[in-house]
Structures are given as structure tokens and as C-alpha cells.
Amino acid sequence: MLKRVERVKQLISKSGLDALIVTGRDNVRYLSGFTGSAGVLLVSAEKALLFTDSRYVTQAAEEAYAFEIMEIEKTWPEHLAEILSEHRDMAVGFESEHVTHQQFLRMAEVLAAVELKPVKDMVEGLRAVKEEPEIEKIRRAVSLVDEAFAEILDYIEAGRSEREIALELEFHLRHRGAERIAFETIVASGARAALPHGAASGKLLEHGDLVVMDFGAVCNGYCSDFTRTVLVGGAPEPWQEEIFEVVLEAQGAGIAAVRAGVPASEVDRVVREVIAGRGYGDYFGHGSGHGLGLQVHELPRLDRFSTETLEAGMVVTVEPGIYLPGRGGVRIEDVVVVRENGAEVLTGTAKDRLFSV
Numbered sequence: 292m293l294k295r296v297e298r299v300k301q302l303i304s305k306s307g308l309d310a311l312i313v314t315g316r317d318n319v320r321y322l323s324g325f326t327g328s329a330g331v332l333l334v335s336a337e338k339a340l341l342f343t344d345s346r347y348v349t350q351a352a353e354e355a356y357a358f359e360i361m362e363i364e365k366t367w368p369e370h371l372a373e374i375l376s377e378h379r380d381m382a383v384g385f386e387s388e389h390v391t392h393q394q395f396l397r398m399a400e401v402l403a404a405v406e407l408k409p410v411k412d413m414v415e416g417l418r419a420v421k422e423e424p425e426i427e428k429i430r431r432a433v434s435l436v437d438e439a440f441a442e443i444l445d446y447i448e449a450g451r452s453e454r455e456i457a458l459e460l461e462f463h464l465r466h467r468g469a470e471r472i473a474f475e476t477i478v479a480s481g482a483r484a485a486l487p488h489g490a491a492s493g494k495l496l497e498h499g500d501l502v503v504m505d506f507g508a509v510c511n512g513y514c515s516d517f518t519r520t521v522l523v524g525g526a527p528e529p530w531q532e533e534i535f536e537v538v539l540e541a542q543g544a545g546i547a548a549v550r551a552g553v554p555a556s557e558v559d560r561v562v563r564e565v566i567a568g569r570g571y572g573d574y575f576g577h578g579s580g581h582g583l584g585l586q587v588h589e590l591p592r593l594d595r596f597s598t599e600t601l602e603a604g605m606v607v608t609v610e611p612g613i614y615l616p617g618r619g620g621v622r623i624e625d626v627v628v629v630r631e632n633g634a635e636v637l638t639g640t641a642k643d644r645l646f647s648v
């Protein structure tokens with residue numbers, strides 16, 4: 292944690308700030324180690340303070356050992372104002388994406404003597420590049436989804452509902468040690484497989500359905516994210532086989548493009564080129580992937596608007612899909628670590644053929 296605090300202190304001074312107020316829950320956790328739901332940090336060249344309420348004082352002292360713990364009795368802006376009262380004309384950054392409008396009004400009122408400056412993605416930018424122990428936690432979360440997927444294959448059959456499949460998947464994840472699921476489990480079958488984010492519904496699986504399953508586990512705070520598409524019963528129809536092959540080729544091309552120094556948008560371009568080249572460009576709307584860590588979606592983004600460059604230690608998904616409205620869809624998603632000389636694929640589940648169950 293100390294190294295992270297030192298790095299954010301460098302960013303604070305490089306941005307012309309005297310201090311930073313950290314309110315994003317995952318940013319608080321990343322910098323301090325504190326996992327509770329109510330914590331605000333103040334970081335400056337001299338100070339590393341954690342404000343929390345009486346419920347969390349003991350826990351905060353244990354987890355955030357590098358921070359001075361301040362118990363909040365009123366609201367955190369008032370406590371910050373007391374701490375900063377002797378510092379006039381100070382430039383204090385706040386996380387504009389992690390402050391409500393009400394909190395901002397309160398800050399502006401009680402911190403009138405300091406200059407409040409909105410900051411975006413400062414801690415998120417640090418979080419994008421993982422330390423090896425973080426990668427190990429993600430690796431564990433990925434191994435849980437691999438195991439749960441292997442378990443679910445025997446369970447999937449015509450007549451079961453998407454929600455039953457989701458429940459069973461979530462049971463396997465929790466049973467094997469996941470703290471929780473990383474996001475609402477997607478099980479989308481038949482025509483619903485054309486909905487890129489079709490949360491599991493009461494629809495029953497039918498013979499011949501493609502089923503897109505997208506789910507993740509959280510281990511030690513770190514997420515996994517995984518998608519495979521299976522076919523319920525028998526042999527695929529030609530169109531099912533074709534979109535599966537195109538998605539598989541695009542996903543492979545994307546993974547092959549991942550390397551330190553490559554623009555994140557380049558991975559998306561390569562993926563999109565394969566899909567468009569086969570005539571399905573209009574049926575792939577979302578980005579090709581995203582970073583993951585404490586959050587299931589974090590920096591960098593792998594889409595055409597991304598301005599980030601891949602760096603060694605980033606962990607990203609590569610997840611193209613093709614969605615044919617009214618018919619069905621296919622998505623394949625793996626988690627990879629960006630290394631100097633290419634991608635290290637963490638996901639272990641095979642993908643070279645359409646699973647038929």
C-alpha cells in the first residue's frame with residue numbers, strides 16, 4: 292500500500308494539486324487496504340488520513356495501517372474542513388466521478404477557503420497496471436469460472452430455465468470459494484442470445500438454442516469475467532457454425548494483437564476488421580474488451596475511442612460477439628494479462644469448438 296500511496300502523491304504534485312480527496316470505494320481500498328463501505332481518504336505530501344465512522348474504526352486501523360484513522364461524527368466534508376482550515380489557497384482535487392452533487396455542494400460550502408479541482412481517473416490509472424499479487428487474485432477468480440463452467444455443462448438441457456442455469460452457476464462459484472458474483476449473471480438463449488447483456492430470464496432452453504453465458508467471480512476483491520456460447524442438443528445449423536467461427540477467429544486475432552506498447556484501440560480495430568471482413572460488422576456493437584480488477588469494468592477500455600496504450604501488467608478481457616436479432620448470437624470472452632511480448636491467457640476453458648450439450 293505504501294508504494295501505491297507514494298505513486299499517488301507523485302501524481303498529485305504533478306497535477307499541480309496540494310492534496311487529493313479520494314471517495315471512490317475501490318480507490319479507497321486500493322490505496323489504503325480498507326474494505327469497509329464508508330471511507331474517505333485525504334492524501335497530501337505530508338498526510339495520509341482515512342475518515343470513517345464508528346462502525347469501522349477498529350477494522351480501518353487493522354486494514355489501513357499506513358493511514359491515520361479519523362472517526363467521523365458529522366459529515367466528512369466538515370471534518371476535512373477542520374483539517375484543512377489552516378491551509379488557505381490550497382488546490383485540493385476531488386474525484387468527480389465519485390462525489391454526489393449533494394456532497395459537492397457541502398464541500399463547496401465548508402471548504403470555501405480552498406480551491407476544489409475535479410480529478411478523473413487518477414487512481415483508476417494506477418489501478419490499470421496490476422502488481423503480480425493482484426494478477427494472482429484475478430487468476431484465482433478466473434479458475435473458479437473455469438471450474439463452474441465445466442460443472443454446468445452436464446446440467447444444461449432443454450426444458451431448464453435460464454434462471455436455473457444462472458442459479459446453478461452461482462452456486463458452483465460460491466461453493467468453490469467466490470466471495471460473490473462479479474455482476475449479474477447472463478444466460479441468454481435462443482433469440483435472447485442476440486441481446487449482448489441478456490440477464491437470465493424465465494425462458495426455457497429449447498433444442499437448437501445457442502446459449503450465451505457470461506459470468507464472473509470475485510476472490511479477495513478481484514473479479515473474473517468469462518463468456519462461452521453453447522448449443523443445446525445436436526449439430527449446429529450452418530449460420531450458427533459460421534458466426535461461431537467468425538467470433539472465434541476475431542477473438543484469436545484480438546488476443547494475438549495484445550502486447551505492451553500497442554494502443555488499446557488497435558486490439559479493437561483488429562477484432563472488428565475480422566468481423567466486418569466476414570460481413571457481420573453491423574452485428575457487433577460493443578467494444579472488444581476492458582480492463583478488470585477490483586471492478587469488473589475498469590481501465591483500459593478496448594474500443595475504438597480508447598486513448599490508452601497497453602502496458603505490461605494490465606489485465607484485460609477480449610470478448611467479441613455477433614448478435615443476429617431474432618435468431619441468436621455468439622460471444623467468446625477470455626481474460627488475458629498484457630506482457631512485454633504478448634498476451635498471457637488466464638482463462639483455461641477450451642473454445643475451439645461450439646460446445647454441444
Ligand SMILES: [Mn+2]
Nearest residue numbers: 516608610624
Ligand atoms: Mn466482459
